[in-house]
Amino acid sequence: MTSPTPLQFAPFSSSITPAFWQELTRLKLHVLQLSDAPVDVYASYGKGRTVQDRLTGQHVALTRALELDPSGLGTNSPPSQTSADNVVLTGRLRNLNTIEEFKNSDKAAMLDQLGEEIWQRMNSGGVAPTESELNPFLMITFADLKKYRYYYWCAFPALLQKPAWEVSGDWEDYPHDQLDLSALESASFQLAKVIEGQEGHTLAPISQATEFFKGVLPNERKLIFTDPSSHPNAVGWPVRNVLTYLARAHHVTSIRLISVRESSLRTVFISIPAPVPSTRPSVIGWEKNDKLKLAPRVADLAPLMDPTKLADQAVDLNLQLMRWRILPALNLDKIKHTKVLLLGAGTLGCYVARTLMAWGVRKITLVDSSTVSFSNPVRQPLFEFEDSLNGGKPKAQAAADSLKRIYPGVDATGVSLSIPMPGHPIPPALQEQSKKDVTVLEQLIDGHDVVYLLMDSRESRWLPTLIGASKQKLVMNVALGFDTFLVMRHGVPSFRPPAEPAGPAQPGQPYRGQLGCYYCNDIVAPMDSLTDRTLDQMCTVTRPGIASIASATAVELMVSLLQHPQGARAPSDVSIPANATTTAEPGEDGGEGSCLGVVPHQIRGYLSRFENLKITGQAYDKCTGCSRHVIEAYGKEGFAMLVQAFEDAKYLERLTGLDKIEEETERMMEGMEEWDEEVEVVEPEIQSAF
Numbered sequence: 001m002t003s004p005t006p007l008q009f010a011p012f013s014s015s016i017t018p019a020f021w022q023e024l025t026r027l028k029l030h031v032l033q034l035s036d037a038p039v040d041v042y043a044s045y046g047k048g049r050t051v052q053d054r055l056t057g058q059h060v061a062l063t064r065a066l067e068l069d070p071s072g073l074g075t076n077s078p079p080s081q082t083s084a085d086n087v088v089l090t091g092r093l094r095n096l097n098t099i100e101e102f103k104n105s106d107k108a109a110m111l112d113q114l115g116e117e118i119w120q121r122m123n124s125g126g127v128a129p130t131e132s133e134l135n136p137f138l139m140i141t142f143a144d145l146k147k148y149r150y151y152y153w154c155a156f157p158a159l160l161q162k163p164a165w166e167v168s169g170d171w172e173d174y175p176h177d178q179l180d181l182s183a184l185e186s187a188s189f190q191l192a193k194v195i196e197g198q199e200g201h202t203l204a205p206i207s208q209a210t211e212f213f214k215g216v217l218p219n220e221r222k223l224i225f226t227d228p229s230s231h232p233n234a235v236g237w238p239v240r241n242v243l244t245y246l247a248r249a250h251h252v253t254s255i256r257l258i259s260v261r262e263s264s265l266r267t268v269f270i271s272i273p274a275p276v277p278s279t280r281p282s283v284i285g286w287e288k289n290d291k292l293k294l295a296p297r298v299a300d301l302a303p304l305m306d307p308t309k310l311a312d313q314a315v316d317l318n319l320q321l322m323r324w325r326i327l328p329a330l331n332l333d334k335i336k337h338t339k340v341l342l343l344g345a346g347t348l349g350c351y352v353a354r355t356l357m358a359w360g361v362r363k364i365t366l367v368d369s370s371t372v373s374f375s376n377p378v379r380q381p382l383f384e385f386e387d388s389l390n391g392g393k394p395k396a397q398a399a400a401d402s403l404k405r406i407y408p409g410v411d412a413t414g415v416s417l418s419i420p421m422p423g424h425p426i427p428p429a430l431q432e433q434s435k436k437d438v439t440v441l442e443q444l445i446d447g448h449d450v451v452y453l454l455m456d457s458r459e460s461r462w463l464p465t466l467i468g469a470s471k472q473k474l475v476m477n478v479a480l481g482f483d484t485f486l487v488m489r490h491g492v493p494s495f496r497p498p499a500e501p502a503g504p505a506q507p508g509q510p511y512r513g514q515l516g517c518y519y520c521n522d523i524v525a526p527m528d529s530l531t532d533r534t535l536d537q538m539c540t541v542t543r544p545g546i547a548s549i550a551s552a553t554a555v556e557l558m559v560s561l562l563q564h565p566q567g568a569r570a571p572s573d574v575s576i577p578a579n580a581t582t583t584a585e586p587g588e589d590g591g592e593g594s595c596l597g598v599v600p601h602q603i604r605g606y607l608s609r610f611e612n613l614k615i616t617g618q619a620y621d622k623c624t625g626c627s628r629h630v631i632e633a634y635g636k637e638g639f640a641m642l643v644q645a646f647e648d649a650k651y652l653e654r655l656t657g658l659d660k661i662e663e664e665t666e667r668m669m670e671g672m673e674e675w676d677e678e679v680e681v682v683e684p685e686i687q688s689a690f
Contacts, residue, residue, distance in 0.1 A: 491515025
């Protein structure tokens with residue numbers, strides 16, 4: 001008879017899928033943020049197995065690892081319940097914020113704390129612990145989300161039983177026909193005994209060991225379990241704490257183990273040679289790395305990931321970081337899913353598109369009718385010298401292609417389109433093409449949430465202004481002077497009478513009336529401003545830096561509006577208290593607003609003075625771009641109404657009543673001239689005081 005030898009346990013190892021790290025990334029960005037509080041995590045293991053090497057014919061033992069996948073992390077429901085082939089364990093994951101915290105964390109204290117919890121469950125005397133509660137695991141991580149490197153260390157706490165369990169005799173195969181394994185479908189550990197006069201084994205959960213084994217001979221006491229080990233003379237790591245529990249809570253000091261593996265049953269008799277102390281044993285369990293040292297592991301996902309997916313996550317990363325400390329209320333999904341139409345792919349269009357991408361906007365459509373010239377690339381950042389060769393590429397498509405090269409995840413489309421303008425008659429041969437162009441423009445505006453007017457002439461903005469107003473879209477307008485700029489949002493028309501008249505805008509108070517559009521201050525209709533211009537008038541002559549300033553301001557205003565509860569209909573804010581913070585949560589101080597701050601109607605910038613002026617402009621009931629008169633005429637007559645505006649520069653003035661204002665003004669001026677002629681001006685006589 002061989003002398004007793006210590007029972008050996010095959011250490012656990014972790015097996016983590018790449019998808020688990022992707023889920024941890026999502027959890028860190030959207031849920032945990034700066035919190036390093038522990039979260040529940042679930043993992044599972046199966047039966048150990050052996051496979052035959054095709055080359056040598058030898059059988060190779062494969063111990064099953066503890067597998068972690070995204071289904072067991074965060075707010076997801078835990079994996080399917082324990083079965084004979086899939087045993088679920090519950091763990092605790094703590095994601096630390098810096099690599100220094102990860103390195104310097106007191107890992108011994110963490111392991112000892114979890115070991116103490118296991119010990120208390122064993123000795124609670126109340127509700128018996130489950131197999132999962134006896135075998136929790138610990139995982140500490142640091143996620144370097146910029147490089148997609150994940151540092152982690154897993155621990156599988158085990159109470160170090162002293163005196164140790166000893167094996168009596170040799171390991172043997174156990175006959176399959178003598179054991180019904182169906183009980184392992186509900187619990188991975190089962191007690192078993194044979195009752196005289198009954199066939200087969202009687203089973204019970206480990207929590208009933210005291211009563212179940214009363215009067216049973218030691219060699220007839222059996223513990224059946226799903227074993228992740230495939231070692232011929234060692235059992236899996238989870239058995240360790242279960243045996244300690246049986247010894248401490250139920251005074252079981254000898255028992256026969258029946259290890260259930262994928263293709264075999266192994267059995268051996270074990271016992272404890274000396275009384276079991278009542279003090280808590282020490283705790284072991286930190287996993288060794290690939291070099292078999294007690295040290296963390298690193299999962300580097302960057303080489304495995306699709307570069308496009310890497311870029312997609314990197315774009316979102318910088319934006320999500322805003323929500324961690326500065327702007328928890330920032331709704332990034334609303335920005336991301338906003339579809340934006342840029343009318344004009346020149347200097348303004350290029351800068352606006354780049355800023356939109358920086359905010360995470362995914363759908364950008366650019367419209368332009370011109371081609372890239374040699375003067376464009378230095379001022380328009382989406383173009384290169386090659387784009388201007390051979391007559392130049394179409395601007396809209398070249399800009400869209402450039403956006404995709406910068407960030408493949410953007411849905412950028414270029415459309416070459418000429419926009420008809422008032423005061424520019426359409427030749428009969430081009431009437432049909434112009435009608436098609438108008439239809440395309442209507443469809444584009446209808447299919448987007450925000451429209452930017454970025455063209456280089458005043459009259460080219462009229463038709464998109466009218467269509468945007470009729471479809472109640474958010475229209476953003478950017479215009480440049482030499483050293484000045486205008487950024488404004490068009491008011492969204494609402495022809496229902498207000499409950500109370502808004503009245504004039506009051507200093508320091510939001511204006512809640514109808515906001516005006518680009519044409520609301522005009523007393524004449526848009527007309528041809530392109531004919532008979534000198535070279536310096538034909539080219540956009542501005543200070544080079546002003547376009548990027550104006551473009552960024554326009555996008556920031558749009559984003560602020562998207563965060564406002566009323567969106568495009570938000571009242572115009574023109575001031576913020578001097579003692580207020582730079583950002584405000586919606587509803588602070590009893591008000592409502594954007595978490596990004598004020599949402600003015602117009603911003604006029606003066607680069608010569610480095611000043612910005614916030615202005616509120618009211619809608620004009622005789623406006624040629626957004627008044628009821630033009631919108632109703634456009635709705636009834638469609639393209640026929642537009643043709644009249646294109647052909648006759650005075651049509652819009654007659655339609656809106658501006659012509660009557662002009663006539664009345666002329667009559668008043670004539671009356672003033674007559675009054676000047678009739679009144680004799682008498683010079684006062686100056687008398688000397690001396």
